[in-house]
Amino acid sequence: MSDPALTLRTALAEQLADAARAAILPFFRAGTLADNKAASGFDPVTEADRAAERAMRRVLAQAVPGDAVVGEEYDPVAGSSDWTWVLDPIDGTRAFIAGTATWGVLIAVCHLGEPVIGVIDQPWTGERWTGTPEGTVWRRGGEARAVHATAERRLDHAIAATTDPYLFSGVQAEGFARLRGQARLTRYGLDCMAYAYLASGGIGVVAETGLKDVDAAALVPVVRGAGGVISTWSGAPVLPLDPAWDGSVLAAGNPDLHLAALAQLV
Amino acid sequence: MSDPALTLRTALAEQLADAARAAILPFFRAGTLADNKAASGFDPVTEADRAAERAMRRVLAQAVPGDAVVGEEYDPVAGSSDWTWVLDPIDGTRAFIAGTATWGVLIAVCHLGEPVIGVIDQPWTGERWTGTPEGTVWRRGGEARAVHATAERRLDHAIAATTDPYLFSGVQAEGFARLRGQARLTRYGLDCMAYAYLASGGIGVVAETGLKDVDAAALVPVVRGAGGVISTWSGAPVLPLDPAWDGSVLAAGNPDLHLAALAQLV
Numbered sequence: 001m002s003d004p005a006l007t008l009r010t011a012l013a014e015q016l017a018d019a020a021r022a023a024i025l026p027f028f029r030a031g032t033l034a035d036n037k038a039a040s041g042f043d044p045v046t047e048a049d050r051a052a053e054r055a056m057r058r059v060l061a062q063a064v065p066g067d068a069v070v071g072e073e074y075d076p077v078a079g080s081s082d083w084t085w086v087l088d089p090i091d092g093t094r095a096f097i098a099g100t101a102t103w104g105v106l107i108a109v110c111h112l113g114e115p116v117i118g119v120i121d122q123p124w125t126g127e128r129w130t131g132t133p134e135g136t137v138w139r140r141g142g143e144a145r146a147v148h149a150t151a152e153r154r155l156d157h158a159i160a161a162t163t164d165p166y167l168f169s170g171v172q173a174e175g176f177a178r179l180r181g182q183a184r185l186t187r188y189g190l191d192c193m194a195y196a197y198l199a200s201g202g203i204g205v206v207a208e209t210g211l212k213d214v215d216a217a218a219l220v221p222v223v224r225g226a227g228g229v230i231s232t233w234s235g236a237p238v239l240p241l242d243p244a245w246d247g248s249v250l251a252a253g254n255p256d257l258h259l260a261a262l263a264q265l266v
Numbered sequence: 267m268s269d270p271a272l273t274l275r276t277a278l279a280e281q282l283a284d285a286a287r288a289a290i291l292p293f294f295r296a297g298t299l300a301d302n303k304a305a306s307g308f309d310p311v312t313e314a315d316r317a318a319e320r321a322m323r324r325v326l327a328q329a330v331p332g333d334a335v336v337g338e339e340y341d342p343v344a345g346s347s348d349w350t351w352v353l354d355p356i357d358g359t360r361a362f363i364a365g366t367a368t369w370g371v372l373i374a375v376c377h378l379g380e381p382v383i384g385v386i387d388q389p390w391t392g393e394r395w396t397g398t399p400e401g402t403v404w405r406r407g408g409e410a411r412a413v414h415a416t417a418e419r420r421l422d423h424a425i426a427a428t429t430d431p432y433l434f435s436g437v438q439a440e441g442f443a444r445l446r447g448q449a450r451l452t453r454y455g456l457d458c459m460a461y462a463y464l465a466s467g468g469i470g471v472v473a474e475t476g477l478k479d480v481d482a483a484a485l486v487p488v489v490r491g492a493g494g495v496i497s498t499w500s501g502a503p504v505l506p507l508d509p510a511w512d513g514s515v516l517a518a519g520n521p522d523l524h525l526a527a528l529a530q531l532v
Contacts, residue, residue: 166431187455188430189455190455245483
């Protein structure tokens, strides 16, 4: 891939995140559950999801009509270039309807199937993590800084996270219980934000299963750009567009911590 | 109690929250775990906790020297009035060190032991919930609005929350499992923010045990001011300064939902 093509798409990814933010915020905390879906059929999270994905696809259709697009809400668009955009307008819809600030917008750019640009944007707090081969940058308002995952190598000193511990069953549940037992402490309910906080150095390990392509693609460049390591639970690369990917992710702040966590899961 | 005394202390509680916010923010995400505690003995959360409590106690000593003070970090101060301030400078220290925005500053004012003013402040997002007998107000920047808990009466339509499901054991674990099984969905890891989101209508039910006085006092006026109901797991009033309180809290958006949740726990 050429650098200008990557630079263009990094700038475009930021434009997409801006467009998604503007589309979503009017729907956030827009009435309670009871006021909305049950009474009137109006479902703010679905409306917000769709509005944001439409806004992002409009930008792409104008700027890079030859790139393929995979999104959560609408049909895939085939491309004629080596690039595929992978969009999840609201990762963490349960968090969104609960009114927390732990959901996010996920935007990824894959080159020949490999995620090379990733954005995790939190519209309500105004925070954004953008990962590229050059590093991961955190921004809020006018502030911007490179972020770095933890250098802590010991699992018993590190913070682990997963969104919902009750999603695991069988050997996965046993593996996660071992990981939780070894980690310093474990946090829950963060969806994509867990990977953002890993990039910023607070969380050391995130382990999840059952992810879809749109849930996972943006995480890869954000984690790697901050110096972290991301694989499946069997240590294979996370290639969300590859049908062979098993939907699992294990992210860690550095290679030693990743190996220590992997040893608990397998 | 007289209204002017309550009005004065509501204004003071906002001053305390401002002071705590300024004291804490410099320590938030101030390096990773590995960079700090292990290497140098510097523990940002403890430093932030203490700095914020000192800042709040300074305001109180000047403005209402006759009021009693109970805080997490320093010895209690006995009072000569009917009022007691209950301070938790950082509720959710685990969330704080993980770098999430799900911790908060808790400030309560009790009159003859009953919590009548409560503030839940989130310095990083800039959001604040202030509960008084007149209602609960949410503020961010220049925005301010009265908030209302959900009117949803059915548990199977409501969102439940608890900070760490692994904190429960025995009959409490069984009760929480029933609650989780009946609720529409369950979120984790929110500490005091779960009660703030309940006041804003997103979360319907929060169930926790093992809370301390400083963890719980501020929650009571915030939940009640938004129209919610808060009790222990056996339906008794939450009186955090009373030695008879068992450390449990069940908060719900309205009386029907509270009863439905209580029925699962007992």
